[in-house]
Amino acid sequence: MSKILIIEDEEAIADLEKDYLELSDFEVAIENTGDKGLETALSGKFDLVILDLMLPGMDGFEVCKKIREEKNIPIIMVSAKKDDIDKIRGLGLGADDYMTKPFSPSELVARVKAHMARYDRLVGSSQKMNDIIEIRGLKIDKTARRVYVNGEERIFTTKEFDLLTFLAENPNHVYSKEELFREIWDMDSIGDIATVTVHIKKIREKIEFDTAKPQYIETIWGVGYRFKI
Amino acid sequence: MSKILIIEDEEAIADLEKDYLELSDFEVAIENTGDKGLETALSGKFDLVILDLMLPGMDGFEVCKKIREEKNIPIIMVSAKKDDIDKIRGLGLGADDYMTKPFSPSELVARVKAHMARYDRLVGSSQKMNDIIEIRGLKIDKTARRVYVNGEERIFTTKEFDLLTFLAENPNHVYSKEELFREIWDMDSIGDIATVTVHIKKIREKIEFDTAKPQYIETIWGVGYRFKI
């Protein structure tokens, strides 16, 4: 579930926004000063910030700039004055959206959803965050480091597991043996790349029905390997 | 330098936008129908699209949806009616911004810059490469290294894929066999150029309906080959 931080000193407005957002299944927290707002935003617990321009303590400009120095999360700036909006837009502080009060709560919700969707789309939080990857008969439990094929567990060694997981997390992307080596072995692949081939073979023996006709890890001749989704 | 595609049927407006964007050092192309706009947007050469809602042929809604199915690049939707804007925002088509005509050119430029900046910030120049090239029935997925003709996958070897991709990325440009050899084989063409001909033939067998009347890769007699757009 997504978490939203509202930084706003007018309590009535903040509560109204909170109510509407909660109706759309967001989890909402409120801070009413710039300093505390900034601190909370930087805690890393929130997925989006709604930030009022006029604040006691540090003002909205400054808060926005400081958040942006450390975080890429969407920031929606809110102001009572249309002129202010034009001004901050021009400043290029890195806010993602601007709204003039008063605005309809449903518009706020729509904008929040749109920004979340874009952020997910671009940053791609989808499958990578999940602990369990499931593709056809294959199930990878990342925290438990277990692999199941059609419900039956297969025992994987460390490197095998890491390699399979990396490929499964980035399906449909062709990786060269060099790239895979760098990724899993954390080394600039001056070393020998042959070990990647051997590991691929061992993984295939464990997850494929017929290693000659792989259903999961395909060979792209002359290029590398690709996890087929 | 960033490339912007304007999809707009009113020539005067499109030209005005173009002029202003060019003053800010963007490279700008204009399409004036929905269908052509979509095709160009999917070509993979543009970093941002400015899309009018009212268009001859396919309308802006549809174009937006179709672009979003394959591309994550920013889309700014433009409409004469405020009501339309509210409507499309609600639809969640995946547009990144909405502007109501008339708007000041400087505001357009500011928004374009803001969207570019965010896109770069979130996606990072690493992954930013345009993955999918689509021209008529032909679709090339560069990271997956897959080619589809009318939705059906065709299996390509490395050299075939590289050659096709190079030509498709540089359409309407005639390349001699020597140039293609240098480009794909990374060699000063001391070697034999005949292999280019053979590869072209193999590619045509896979993507053309009738290899004697190629729709994609044309032969320019005595000169070389050209990918027709």
Place this chain on the structure above:
DNA sequence: GCATTTTTTAATAAATTTTTTATAAGTTTA
């Protein structure tokens, strides 16, 4: 420190791609 497991290396076999070659077919030009 020893036994066991995992990882890497290395050599060979198998598979696939790429290039070469020869010939046919199509254009251009005089």
Place this chain on the structure above:
DNA sequence: TAAACTTATAAAAAATTTATTAAAAAATGC
């Protein structure tokens, strides 16, 4: 239209890449 030249086609030979196997080396656990 014939000659000269360029490209298309097909098939084989060559080169490259990956799969497989087994054994050596390294790491791990007790």
